[in-house]
Amino acid sequence: MGNFKVKDHYFDKAKRENYLARSIYKLEEIDQRYKVLKPGMQVVDLGYYPGSWIQYTSKVIGDEGRVIGIDIQEVNTKLSGVKNVRIYQKDIFDISDLAQLEVSQAFDCVLSDMAPSTTGVQSLDQIRSLNLVESVFALLPKFLLPGGNFVIKVFDSQNAQNYLKEQKNLFNEFHYLKPKSTRSVSKEFFVIGKNFKA
Numbered sequence: 001m002g003n004f005k006v007k008d009h010y011f012d013k014a015k016r017e018n019y020l021a022r023s024i025y026k027l028e029e030i031d032q033r034y035k036v037l038k039p040g041m042q043v044v045d046l047g048y049y050p051g052s053w054i055q056y057t058s059k060v061i062g063d064e065g066r067v068i069g070i071d072i073q074e075v076n077t078k079l080s081g082v083k084n085v086r087i088y089q090k091d092i093f094d095i096s097d098l099a100q101l102e103v104s105q106a107f108d109c110v111l112s113d114m115a116p117s118t119t120g121v122q123s124l125d126q127i128r129s130l131n132l133v134e135s136v137f138a139l140l141p142k143f144l145l146p147g148g149n150f151v152i153k154v155f156d157s158q159n160a161q162n163y164l165k166e167q168k169n170l171f172n173e174f175h176y177l178k179p180k181s182t183r184s185v186s187k188e189f190f191v192i193g194k195n196f197k198a
């Protein structure tokens with residue numbers, strides 16, 4: 001019962017505030033707590049669709065900043081026309097060179113709310129999810145500038161915990177957060193890395 005209430009509250013709020021998804025409130029809470037986004041930043045949002053994180057990021061980074069969204073889903077035309085936003089329909093693992101995103105250097109911040117398609121078999125879903133997380137960490141040297149910030153969604157498991165422990169030295173600060181708007185039954189949480197050491 002409680003979970004449905006949570007869903008309704010944030011779903012309605014997102015609708016009222018013209019956000020494309022309720023996930024906006026996860027990034028908002030992460031950013032208010034850990035200040036991952038700043039005006040002027042160049043940001044990449046991996047798995048952006050439908051685009052509420054893009055909407056939030058676009059506002060925070062302002063006219064001097066830019067956010068690039070990548071998703072395997074068709075480009076969301078509701079986002080076209082926003083000045084500091086560019087979106088691509090691509091699998092992020094097909095990007096071998098940042099020139100494919102028409103940028104000349106890595107980003108100040110990498111966001112990933114990506115999730116694998118789930119099977120309902122918990123052990124299999126956990127493995128897929130961890131594989132995805134590991135693949136995104138492997139992209140960081142290419143995508144993230146030294147000193148940059150990182151946010152990634154993770155599905156909890158013992159293996160995920162073990163893996164993350166080994167990664168925390170990549171950043172000066174490493175935090176875990178389960179945002180209030182996450183359904184309480186959900187096993188997802190977010191990892192926030194600040195100040196990438198490269």
Ligand SMILES: C[S@@+](CC[C@H](N)C(=O)[O-])C[C@H]1O[C@@H](n2cnc3c(N)ncnc32)[C@H](O)[C@@H]1O
Pocket residue numbers: 020021023024046047048049050051052053054070071072073090091092093113114115116
């Ligand atoms: C939970 S949704 C993102 C919601 C988004 N943060 C928002 O606020 O609107 C996750 C997205 O990740 C995308 N995705 C998963 N694997 C991907 C991949 N390899 N490359 C690009 N996008 C991917 C999915 O297509 C899906 O749209």
